[in-house]
Amino acid sequence: MDLYQELILDHSKKPVNHGLREPFEGESHQVNPTCGDEVTLRVHLVGEGPEAVVEDVSYDSMGCSISVASASILAEELTGGTVAHARDTYEAMRAMLTSKGEDPGDEDVIGDGVALSGVAKYPARVKCALLSWAAFTDALYKAEGAQQ
Amino acid sequence: MAAAPFTDEELARLRADFPILSRTVRGGHPLVYLDSGATSHKPTVVLDAERHFYEHTNAAVHRGAHQLSEEGTDAYESARETIARFIGAQASEVVFTRNATEALNLVAYAFTNGAHGGGGGHGDRFALRPGDEVLVTEMEHHANLIPWQEACRRTGATLRWVPVTADGRLDLTDLDSLLTERTKVFAFTHVSNVLGTVNAVRELAERAHAVGALAVLDACQSVPHLPIDVTDLGVDLLAYSGHKMFGPLGVGVLWGRPELLDEMPVFLTGGSMIETVTMESATYAPVPQKFEAGVPVAAQAVGLAAACDYLTALGMDRVHAHEQMLTERLLRGLAERPWVTVLGPADLRERGGAVAFAVDGVHPHDVGQVLDDRGVEVRVGHHCAWPLHRTLRVPASTRASFAAYTTPGEVDALLEALDRVPAIFGTEVPA
Numbered sequence: 007m008d009l010y011q012e013l014i015l016d017h018s019k020k021p022v023n024h025g026l027r028e029p030f031e032g033e034s035h036q037v038n039p040t041c042g043d044e045v046t047l048r049v050h051l052v053g054e055g056p057e058a059v060v061e062d063v064s065y066d067s068m069g070c071s072i073s074v075a076s077a078s079i080l081a082e083e084l085t086g087g088t089v090a091h092a093r094d095t096y097e098a099m100r101a102m103l104t105s106k107g108e109d110p111g112d113e114d115v116i117g118d119g120v121a122l123s124g125v126a127k128y129p130a131r132v133k134c135a136l137l138s139w140a141a142f143t144d145a146l147y148k149a150e151g152a153q154q
Numbered sequence: 155m156a157a158a159p160f161t162d163e164e165l166a167r168l169r170a171d172f173p174i175l176s177r178t179v180r181g182g183h184p185l186v187y188l189d190s191g192a193t194s195h196k197p198t199v200v201l202d203a204e205r206h207f208y209e210h211t212n213a214a215v216h217r218g219a220h221q222l223s224e225e226g227t228d229a230y231e232s233a234r235e236t237i238a239r240f241i242g243a244q245a246s247e248v249v250f251t252r253n254a255t256e257a258l259n260l261v262a263y264a265f266t267n268g269a270h271g272g273g274g275g276h277g278d279r280f281a282l283r284p285g286d287e288v289l290v291t292e293m294e295h296h297a298n299l300i301p302w303q304e305a306c307r308r309t310g311a312t313l314r315w316v317p318v319t320a321d322g323r324l325d326l327t328d329l330d331s332l333l334t335e336r337t338k339v340f341a342f343t344h345v346s347n348v349l350g351t352v353n354a355v356r357e358l359a360e361r362a363h364a365v366g367a368l369a370v371l372d373a374c375q376s377v378p379h380l381p382i383d384v385t386d387l388g389v390d391l392l393a394y395s396g397h398k399m400f401g402p403l404g405v406g407v408l409w410g411r412p413e414l415l416d417e418m419p420v421f422l423t424g425g426s427m428i429e430t431v432t433m434e435s436a437t438y439a440p441v442p443q444k445f446e447a448g449v450p451v452a453a454q455a456v457g458l459a460a461a462c463d464y465l466t467a468l469g470m471d472r473v474h475a476h477e478q479m480l481t482e483r484l485l486r487g488l489a490e491r492p493w494v495t496v497l498g499p500a501d502l503r504e505r506g507g508a509v510a511f512a513v514d515g516v517h518p519h520d521v522g523q524v525l526d527d528r529g530v531e532v533r534v535g536h537h538c539a540w541p542l543h544r545t546l547r548v549p550a551s552t553r554a555s556f557a558a559y560t561t562p563g564e565v566d567a568l569l570e571a572l573d574r575v576p577a578i579f580g581t582e583v584p585a
């Protein structure tokens with residue numbers, strides 16, 4: 007099945023930087039009410055504004071291989087980058103996942119995220135793939151609010 | 155003699171009545187629909203009955219006096235008779251709702267309105283007050299849980315619940331302390347939509363009555379699958395949905411003992427449910443009209459009556475025998491796969507045609523996706539029974555459920571597709 011690429015299975019079995027850590031400025035808990043999948047995600051920022059660095063993304067994710075792999079890819083792609091980069095990556099991921107398969111994803115922007123492009127053909131699974139990204143944007147919003 | 159499952163020839167004929175069953179899915183795979191517990195497919199006779207209503211008699215039932223209105227009212231009321239007969243009831247005891255969810259909300263709201271002396275009810279039976287208790291069970295569908303949570307919140311009554319054992323049965327050990335003279339209503343399911351567990355309705359209803367509580371039954375997973383006679387069950391009120399029993403979407407049933415329906419306050423108000431109206435107040439029509447506010451779901455009721463006739467012609471005892479055969483086949487197949495854990499009772503006699511299971515190390519969403527890839531459509535998730543899954547310590551499960559048109563070959567197709575799962579996710583147990 008092309009949905010379950012090796013890369014996705016690898017990420018889901020050994021999620022990158024899994025676990026909740028301190029310090030953090032923003033935390034978000036998201037649930038997928040249709041299946042009960044859950045993710046708690048924390049963001050630790052250094053600096054302010056778009057050039058602030060996402061120093062750490064830590065998370066606890068319980069769910070299907072797609073939602074766990076997606077959280078792992080998020081941590082891999084966004085940790086160490088700037089907030090501006092994180093937002094661009096999120097936008098590109100969301101565009102790909104909600105494109106119904108039209109947008110194959112750009113590896114230069116979303117890295118391993120392209121492995122999730124197959125998800126876009128299964129509308130019921132898009133929510134699984136977006137869950138941790140929704141948690142990230144919410145945690146980022148809180149982290150930035152905390153800096154004010 | 156015990157009823158027999160359908161023969162291959164009978165099944166082939168029966169399946170030809172359901173146009174959707176011949177379609178293919180996911181790149182040409184024949185549809186293997188194992189999600190009838192969520193909603194069943196509809197035979198041509200049901201679709202025709204609905205269409206006939208719209209083409210010949212379409213009218214706002216119980217409103218107006220022209221010929222179409224007369225004929226529409228006739229069609230609607232004779233549908234009520236057929237549907238009542240199907241569950242051993244009288245037509246005047248059958249209330250049409252949009253679905254079981256609305257029927258259960260109707261009852262929960264009646265208990266709330268009763269507390270405030272509203273809704274045109276009388277007597278004290280439908281008044282929930284602080285100090286009163288509502289008893290449910292931990293295996294309820296959200297439709298028979300949340301309306302009661304909200305009714306308790308509105309009235310100050312207390313919600314309590316019967317726990318579920320690890321093997322998916324009601325744990326009745328402490329029932330005496332849960333079901334007391336404080337209990338006004340005991341609401342429980344006949345057959346669990348997740349575990350397939352069949353509850354001892356008669357016994358539970360008697361226990362409720364012994365303390366003066368009303369027994370409310372969620373019959374969503376029993377009326378479509380077993381012969382049901384409301385006079386045998388001993389409950390006071392009973393709710394189910396038409397769409398799970400070959401009927402159209404948008405029609406459900408609340409059955410109640412006539413003297414109770416008469417006492418019970420109304421829920422939705424507006425047109426069609428009144429007797430007299432002034433600017434200050436209104437009085438309400440007799441049962442069942444007082445519970446059917448708004449232009450009624452006549453075409454859907456007519457469709458549901460056709461579904462009842464269809465099921466009656468098949469024979470509900472044979473439908474049940476057929477689904478038991480399928481359940482046994484699936485349970486046997488799953489038992490041969492040590493990496494699968496079945497939720498719910500192992501004993502076939504205690505279960506209906508819904509089988510939920512967990513696959514070691516693989517999330518149900520992923521299991522469902524692999525099955526779907528072969529055209530095998532099952533339900534994944536918590537099946538609107540989140541607290542139950544929490545109790546069973548699984549986040550979600552995969553569920554197969556049956557109807558009269560399900561074939562043994564479809565059960566085998568499920569098992570075959572399931573065998574791909576451990577390989578794809580690398581969870582194979584070393585031989």
Ligand SMILES: Cc1ncc(COP(=O)(O)O)c(C=O)c1O
Pocket residue numbers: 191192253254255256295297298343345346347372374375395538
């Ligand atoms: C046991 C049970 N109760 C209640 C319901 C609610 O039915 P509906 O959604 O048709 O109102 C269902 C099905 O979804 C069910 O299986």
